[in-house]
Amino acid sequence: MMKIVFKISLLALLFSIGSLLVYISKVSGDGMGLGIANPGSPHNFTDDLGHAELPAAGGWNFREEICRVCHVPHDHDRATDYGANGLLWNHQVSNATYVMYSSSTLNGTIASSPTGIAKMCLGCHDGTVGIDVFDSHTTATLFIADYEADHQVPGALFAGNLNRTHPISITYDEAADKNLRPKSTPMGTSGTIADVLEGGTTVQCHSCHDVHDQAGEAVPDTHLLRVSQKASQGQASGLCLTCHIK
Ligand code: HEC
Ligand code: HEC
Ligand code: HEC
């Protein structure tokens, strides 16, 4: 009898460890749609629960704040101005030169290099700038590939070449491209397409992703997407079909 009880509790223990591991890999893999302050949310760098591969929990974020890695309330006379793209930006941006997306069928106007919000994302995601280069912290020790090589955009093999990335810094020109839906079309639960275009006109990274992992914006269990791509979560390729009539 004792033996059976022991076996059952051992099984229960193994099950709990298993569930914990599933939880950890889940939080490291995807957004949760619960807000950036939630432990394990991909852009919450106070907490490295979701980044078990890294050393000390949040050790590089000496500020122990969530927002400060990206935004700062006052400029403290830093020699380098990170804020030129607005939004009180407090993270180094990339100096890389990119090849922009081009094709024979493109209708909208694409900038000659990434602009505005795309530049903010690429400051960590293009792999050339340290994640820990923010505020007055200038020594780079951690790069996107230290977290997840697959999260480098554009990927390492085509570094600097945005031809294999969905067009960014391009105008959403529904007059020129008849296969684009009107900007007044709902974008999941993030308002309308116009609401997720920078300045109401331009497709950027945040048009598809919600960096803050907010409830009612980012779909849980996706890469911070505003609309899921899975049939089981709505419609297959639902994000693409929100903007494109296909
Ligand atoms: C301060 C650096 C930094 C900035 C700025 C940043 N990211 Fe990230 N992002 C990261 C890191 C590091 C990860 C990897 C986290 C992990 O592996 O769990 C990540 C992960 C992601 C992921 C994958 C999330 C998942 O499902 O695991 C997406 C999508 C993403 N970022 C999009 C963006 C977009 C879009 C922007 C701009 C609007 C942006 N990021 C700005 C550092 C940054
Ligand atoms: C990893 C970088 C990152 C972190 C951390 C971050 N933000 Fe942002 N934030 C961005 C980017 C990029 C944008 C522009 C894209 C967008 O609006 O989705 C933005 C936009 C904003 C905006 C203006 C547009 C809007 O969504 O209302 C506010 C306000 C804001 N952030 C507040 C915060 C606060 C408060 C925190 C901390 C709780 C925070 N952010 C943490 C990257 C970040
Ligand atoms: C038109 C929509 C769209 C735009 C614009 C976009 N993404 Fe994505 N992104 C996606 C989708 C959809 C996925 C999920 C792909 C998958 O699961 O294979 C994704 C995945 C990712 C991932 C997870 C790793 C991967 O490659 O699957 C990261 C990180 C990311 N995007 C960052 C960015 C950054 C940074 C930008 C701007 C330079 C950007 N995205 C622009 C739609 C977009």
Ligand code: HEC
């Ligand atoms: C926020 C709206 C939006 C979303 C979401 C979106 N796109 Fe786009 N996409 C655009 C715009 C705008 C263009 C530029 C169209 C033009 O000007 O010809 C574009 C361009 C493209 C092009 C290049 C067309 C060409 O002529 O070279 C392809 C391919 C494409 N999108 C596929 C996708 C796929 C696949 C998805 C889903 C992963 C997606 N898009 C999601 C707005 C969006």
